Amino acid sequence: MENLTKALKDNDMNEDTAVYLKQVHGDEIYIVNKDNYREIKEKFGDALITNEKGIPLGVFTADCVPIIVIDIKNEVIAVVHSGWKGTHKEILRKTIEKMVKEFNSKTENIYVVLGPAIAFCCFEVGEDVFNKFTYKEKRDGKNYVDLYLENKKQVIDLGISDENIFISNICTKCNNDLFYSYRVNNNTGRIGTFISL
């Protein structure tokens, strides 16, 4: 957690009010504010939304897709942890729908950033997982799924423009010298993705 303390400090984010969940590959989404942030920190879940300043929101990943959503007009932010399970449960779509419902976010003002994750080059899965998805292919008898495109589709389906979606396309497994990859390092660490208003 030393890295985290430094990263937040370097980005002028308040570590005391920073919120991140006990991630469980589910689709539980929480709205955070100054009154509830302490209790939210103790919750199990995989997405956070706030429209309050000074509450940094974070997710930790090491192959799963870390996602940031921003409504630039109403000033609402969200972070989403989306591995294959979260992707299958459409947690990204549900998070944006919650922003629309609770904060009146308009799709034209929403921007989505998909951070470093295990990419199509490396995300090999079993037959059961393979069968759940659309963006996939078989190579040399192995099954691969594209989590970036699966998540992008959820955003496009909500009517958000292609131009508002930014995919880092940095594979954590191929770039293991730069990023933690669960498939390479197993349990050594996580990439923290934070945003604050």
Ligand SMILES: [Zn+2]
């Ligand atoms: Zn790769």
